[in-house]
Amino acid sequence: MEDDVRAGAAEVTTPLLALEGLSKRFAGRAAVDDLSLAVAPGEIYGLIGPNGSGKTTTVKLVAGVYRPTAGRVLVNGIDLHAEPERAKRLLGYVPDEPFAYERMSGREFLHLVDELWGVPPAGRGARIEDLARTFSGLAPILDAHVDGYSRGNRQKLALVAALLHAPRLLVIDEPIVGLDPESALRARELLRAFAAGGGAALVCTHTLSFAEAVCHRVGLLRDGRLAAEGDMDALRRRATPEGSPEGASLEELYLRLAGRP
Amino acid sequence: MRAVLRDAGGARLAVVAGFAAVFGAVVLGEFLAFRRGLEALRGLDLAGLALSLYFLESVLVLILLIALVSYVASGLWVFYRAGDTRFLLASPLPLPGLFALRAVQTFLLTSWPLAVVGAPALVALGTAHARGAGFYAAGAGTLGLFAVLIGAAGALVTAVAGSALRRAPTRLAVGVVTVALVALFAVAVGRGVVPSTSDFYAIFEPGALNGKPASIKFIETKFALWPSHPYAAALHAGATGSEAGSAATRAAAWLLPAAVLALAATLGLGLYRRALPTVAESFVLAGGEPAAPGRGRARSFPRRLAGPVGALVERDLLALVRNPHEWSRAAFLVFLLALYTAFLFVAPLGEVADRPAAVARLLLLNVLAAGYFLTAFGLRFVFPSVSLEGRAAWVLFSSPVSLRRLLAAKLGLHAGLLAAAVVPIALAGTLRLTGDPRLVAATAVLLLLLAATTATLLLALGAAWPNFREPNPEALSTSGAGLAGTLACLGYVALVGWCASRVALALAAGGGGLPWLALAGLVSAALVAGALALAWRRLPTLEVV
Numbered sequence: 001m002e003d004d005v006r007a008g009a010a011e012v013t014t015p016l017l018a019l020e021g022l023s024k025r026f027a028g029r030a031a032v033d034d035l036s037l038a039v040a041p042g043e044i045y046g047l048i049g050p051n052g053s054g055k056t057t058t059v060k061l062v063a064g065v066y067r068p069t070a071g072r073v074l075v076n077g078i079d080l081h082a083e084p085e086r087a088k089r090l091l092g093y094v095p096d097e098p099f100a101y102e103r104m105s106g107r108e109f110l111h112l113v114d115e116l117w118g119v120p121p122a123g124r125g126a127r128i129e130d131l132a133r134t135f136s137g138l139a140p141i142l143d144a145h146v147d148g149y150s151r152g153n154r155q156k157l158a159l160v161a162a163l164l165h166a167p168r169l170l171v172i173d174e175p176i177v178g179l180d181p182e183s184a185l186r187a188r189e190l191l192r193a194f195a196a197g198g199g200a201a202l203v204c205t206h207t208l209s210f211a212e213a214v215c216h217r218v219g220l221l222r223d224g225r226l227a228a229e230g231d232m233d234a235l236r237r238r239a240t241p242e243g244s245p246e247g248a249s250l251e252e253l254y255l256r257l258a259g260r261p
Numbered sequence: 262m263r264a265v266l267r268d269a270g271g272a273r274l275a276v277v278a279g280f281a282a283v284f285g286a287v288v289l290g291e292f293l294a295f296r297r298g299l300e301a302l303r304g305l306d307l308a309g310l311a312l313s314l315y316f317l318e319s320v321l322v323l324i325l326l327i328a329l330v331s332y333v334a335s336g337l338w339v340f341y342r343a344g345d346t347r348f349l350l351a352s353p354l355p356l357p358g359l360f361a362l363r364a365v366q367t368f369l370l371t372s373w374p375l376a377v378v379g380a381p382a383l384v385a386l387g388t389a390h391a392r393g394a395g396f397y398a399a400g401a402g403t404l405g406l407f408a409v410l411i412g413a414a415g416a417l418v419t420a421v422a423g424s425a426l427r428r429a430p431t432r433l434a435v436g437v438v439t440v441a442l443v444a445l446f447a448v449a450v451g452r453g454v455v456p457s458t459s460d461f462y463a464i465f466e467p468g469a470l471n472g473k474p475a476s477i478k479f480i481e482t483k484f485a486l487w488p489s490h491p492y493a494a495a496l497h498a499g500a501t502g503s504e505a506g507s508a509a510t511r512a513a514a515w516l517l518p519a520a521v522l523a524l525a526a527t528l529g530l531g532l533y534r535r536a537l538p539t540v541a542e543s544f545v546l547a548g549g550e551p552a553a554p555g556r557g558r559a560r561s562f563p564r565r566l567a568g569p570v571g572a573l574v575e576r577d578l579l580a581l582v583r584n585p586h587e588w589s590r591a592a593f594l595v596f597l598l599a600l601y602t603a604f605l606f607v608a609p610l611g612e613v614a615d616r617p618a619a620v621a622r623l624l625l626l627n628v629l630a631a632g633y634f635l636t637a638f639g640l641r642f643v644f645p646s647v648s649l650e651g652r653a654a655w656v657l658f659s660s661p662v663s664l665r666r667l668l669a670a671k672l673g674l675h676a677g678l679l680a681a682a683v684v685p686i687a688l689a690g691t692l693r694l695t696g697d698p699r700l701v702a703a704t705a706v707l708l709l710l711l712a713a714t715t716a717t718l719l720l721a722l723g724a725a726w727p728n729f730r731e732p733n734p735e736a737l738s739t740s741g742a743g744l745a746g747t748l749a750c751l752g753y754v755a756l757v758g759w760c761a762s763r764v765a766l767a768l769a770a771g772g773g774g775l776p777w778l779a780l781a782g783l784v785s786a787a788l789v790a791g792a793l794a795l796a797w798r799r800l801p802t803l804e805v806v
Binding site for chain 2: 060063064065066067084085086088089091093095097099100101102103104107108111112113115116117118121124125145161
């Protein structure tokens, strides 16, 4: 069964992220249930699944904003909850709702993030400017207060903040929500470049085309458990009915794997 | 107990009951103090009659000012930026209906000075002068008219301010209007309400003018321009049978609320109709708003303090400085404390220094007042500070900075701010009471202990049971943990006040005050250690939503 679920999984030797029997219960109800997976350097791992399947909870557990009820999160072999300060230095996080401190300018916020992650002051300003220019429209408003930013601009700011300290592992909940098409394309390129540079990413998304275009492997969560895992081709093969001349569309693939009629 | 601290399930009812009990105790305490004072004044015959009128005039002026400032500060949010404004604007609700709804909502939120100060003053007045049910019914009617005046005036001022500042950010508008009103009222109270030494001479002057005691006439003239005067005169005449007031003031008690209500319903509504669409449509610029010309230079951060902890402290300071709504509230509380101290300065306390028991009692009151303000400040600004990391708390929780360092940073900042806001004013009051440097030094130590301990207690409780979903500091303060913090602080303040009075008595008797200072120090240390241990234990288990 385990082999079946992990059809097509890439061989993982030295994972930058490893979840071992991870569980999270809220008021007795399991949001994440005995979840294990690994993400290797250079790999982008996508988590998909219906609302309430445990994707965001998983991402929050990996980012260290939730504490697991059971199991472990290992970041480059460091137990996140035993040595949070060490593990979090390697981690960049973009939450599902990218709120920032509203009475700071975007630039001040990014400098604060640099300070919290211990980035040396020299070269900070230039790196902030470079990363901000990746996304259209962010650099000109960087000195305005964040409370005037739209959802999309907050998303861009959070993406830049996550990348500032050159993390080894990126954890992103819905990377392109609110972004205009050009910025979504930039985000995709940024993620690919990050992985090509040896970083690993755990990306949770409802945008199946994004997952297909960017992720090396995809895991489908259902009721807090991993229902299927593999690269998109392997998953598509699993979801295509026997004898069907064409492969399943992304939506069909999702519905079949998610157990929807 | 745990359910209460977490605000879980039916525990909310217990929290409400707890705060109601604290509120009841405060009102009862005020009633007892008012009654005792009014009974003492009754024994002074003619001067007592005048002084009780002065008391009523002052109380009603303070109610008017506090309620009006609260009304406008809250009203600028409720009238223009309440969460359901856009929904109601899109509904077929007519604008006059929305204006009336906002006026009533704001009045209900901000009419607390009438209940907290006005009601106990009325009952104390009636019992001190042994009045029957008729007096209370008439008095309630008088206060009702006064309430209508306050509500209508509040709606009118809010509409005028909202219209004038409709293109300014709401927080800035609230801050500017509140500070302007507080400054205006501070000048007006300083000149017209706080009695001077010559006022006291006039009040104790026997004689009559046009068949009325000169002292009563003097006070009536002094307060004639205050809109609260007709109501103070009516209450005084009803309770004491004095000749305070005239046919004109009796008519004004009815005409003033009617006139201001009419103005609010016409001019106020017109201004509201003009300003609301402008304010409501400026919620956000989707494309982002570039920094204003001249302010566009790239600013690094932090600019003054170094390291992660320094950056967090500087961020908190920046958030306070850039939030006029918050600092206007803080300024209002400082104004009340300063007003209290101003009364202490002008009161005829020349002979008190020679009476150790009186010094001890007044010192007790002074420390209690400082402790009360520290608790109020702490509950409003310190207790919610961890929760107010709010929806941006993910930055801290995912960062490699330990939450304990965050707490240490907040503690240093808030204890410093509390001490800076309250201790100098309270110490000035102490200097008025005594010239003994040992007593002044001992009081300074006790006040600093008070500031540090209340800040620690409230911050630790707020950190141990935070609510990252709630952005409203008032709602956060009235949680179960807020109630626990309030009770702990009030008990602790009472103990430190008692220690201060014992130190005063011991020094007057030629002894030393060290044992009492040591007791206060030990209790403070125990409370600080317990609160920090609790927060230290809970912080690593916190989760952000």
